[in-house]
Amino acid sequence: MLVGTRISPEWLERPDDLRFLKQVGVDVVDITMSLIPGYAKTGRLSREGLERAIGLLAEADLRIERINSTGDATHCTFLGQTGSEQELDNLAHNAQMCADFDLPVLGVQCFQAASFGHFPESSHSWVEGRGGYRHLHSDLSEALEQRPAPAGSPTHEELWERTVKIFQTILPIAESGGVLLAMHGNDPPVPALYGAAQILYDFDSFDRLFREVDSPNMGMTYCVGTRYESGQDVFAGIQRFGAQGRIFHVHFRNVHGRIPVDGWYEERAPDEGDLSMFAVARALRDVGYERAIDYDHIMKLVGDDAGKAYIAFCVGHSRGILEGLQQS
Numbered sequence: 001m002l003v004g005t006r007i008s009p010e011w012l013e014r015p016d017d018l019r020f021l022k023q024v025g026v027d028v029v030d031i032t033m034s035l036i037p038g039y040a041k042t043g044r045l046s047r048e049g050l051e052r053a054i055g056l057l058a059e060a061d062l063r064i065e066r067i068n069s070t071g072d073a074t075h076c077t078f079l080g081q082t083g084s085e086q087e088l089d090n091l092a093h094n095a096q097m098c099a100d101f102d103l104p105v106l107g108v109q110c111f112q113a114a115s116f117g118h119f120p121e122s123s124h125s126w127v128e129g130r131g132g133y134r135h136l137h138s139d140l141s142e143a144l145e146q147r148p149a150p151a152g153s154p155t156h157e158e159l160w161e162r163t164v165k166i167f168q169t170i171l172p173i174a175e176s177g178g179v180l181l182a183m184h185g186n187d188p189p190v191p192a193l194y195g196a197a198q199i200l201y202d203f204d205s206f207d208r209l210f211r212e213v214d215s216p217n218m219g220m221t222y223c224v225g226t227r228y229e230s231g232q233d234v235f236a237g238i239q240r241f242g243a244q245g246r247i248f249h250v251h252f253r254n255v256h257g258r259i260p261v262d263g264w265y266e267e268r269a270p271d272e273g274d275l276s277m278f279a280v281a282r283a284l285r286d287v288g289y290e291r292a293i294d295y296d297h298i299m300k301l302v303g304d305d306a307g308k309a310y311i312a313f314c315v316g317h318s319r320g321i322l323e324g325l326q327q328s
């Protein structure tokens with residue numbers, strides 16, 4: 001397995017920080033398309049922008065493992081609004097660019113209910129962990145209450161139809177170009193937030209997606225954190241989807257609390273959540289997973305405004321786990 005990290009656009013302008021990533025043990029990076037120069041203005045990846053980004057990363061001996069198309073790229077499509085045709089054309093173009101530049105994994109974001117409306121921020125707060133480091137606490141008790149769907153929000157079946165259309169648009173390009181398509185799923189993993197529907201929140205919904213868009217190039221980003229938050233068995237999921245060859249990327253995130261049991265969850269440092277991340281890595285190894293594990297979200301350590309100290313901690317933790325696996 002490889003150790004990955006997510007980076008944001010400004011990292012490209014900090015060559016010393018890119019070298020830092022390599023020095024602490026990062027193998028590959030996970031990016032959103034917004035990192036590529038020129039994308040923010042057009043919604044389309046350019047050859048020049050990709051060449052520049054790939055070149056800057058290569059100078060630090062890094063490469064892109066997963067490039068992610070975020071929810072705003074398909075917002076009109078999910079809502080059934082004018083502009084969907086242009087979004088799908090952009091997405092097809094971007095998939096072709098991934099193929100042309102041998103980017104192995106294209107992430108596609110599902111519809112997140114929080115993107116539909118301006119929901120209260122009261123469900124999210126920063127709390128203190130050991131030594132006072134700050135991590136996210138999400139209380140969903142209010143958000144999960146039964147209520148009418150907001151006006152204009154898509155239904156579950158409308159979301160299914162539109163999600164399948166998105167993948168049907170890019171799947172032929174991915175298959176011909178050797179690109180793997182990885183769906184992350186909903187975060188938080190629940191069927192509705194404040195009455196707005198979500199569809200990719202449990203194992204059965206992923207299986208439905210893979211039935212409706214059936215291809216060896218169709219798979220998932222297995223987010224350990226959201227899968228545990230959902231209340232389902234993380235290890236059963238690894239076995240289930242690993243056996244199908246559907247796990248293309250892993251968010252190696254530890255949490256405390258499960259939504260169905262507690263109504264809340266907390267994102268914690270990888271060694272102090274509810275899961276043994278060594279056991280998670282061992283389960284991934286046992287199903288033959290060899291791609292990247294990415295610790296995903298950044299916690300706030302004192303004096304670490306850029307997040308580099310936390311990155312170094314997580315990368316060291318991950319590399320220690322992988323070294324331990326070699327001995328087990």
